[in-house]
Amino acid sequence: MPRFRLTVAYDGSAYSGWQRQDPPTGEVIRTVQATLEDVVSRVVGEPVVVHGASRTDAGVHAKQLIAHVDVEDKNAVQSL
Numbered sequence: 001m002p003r004f005r006l007t008v009a010y011d012g013s014a015y016s017g018w019q020r021q022d023p024p025t026g027e028v029i030r031t032v033q034a035t036l037e038d039v040v041s042r043v044v045g046e047p048v049v050v051h052g053a054s055r056t057d058a059g060v061h062a063k064q065l066i067a068h069v070d071v072e073d074k075n076a077v078q079s080l
Contacts, residue, residue: 006050006067008036018055018065032056036067044071 010032020034036050053066 001070001072003068003070006036006069008032008065008067009063010061010065012056012058012060012062016058017060018052018062032062032065033067036069040069044073046071046073 012032014030015032015035016029018032020031020037021029023029033050033052037048040048040050048069048071050067050069056062056065
């Protein structure tokens with residue numbers, strides 16, 4: 001299973017921090033992790049989980065946050 005290292009920079013003003021949040025009410029909470037998972041999943045054509053090396057709070061920016069993602073389908077690797 002291929003593993004990809006991501007070096008992520010973002011303006012956190014519009015996010016509720018890094019970590020995905022799944023509240024019981026079903027409301028959508030915009031986080032950096034959830035946004036990355038959505039985008040990478042669409043690119044490789046399968047659900048993925050993005051693992052960050054650290055987390056940030058709501059509104060916090062990052063210049064070089066390190067993360068990784070594992071991709072099951074080796075054919076999808078060419079999409080990244």
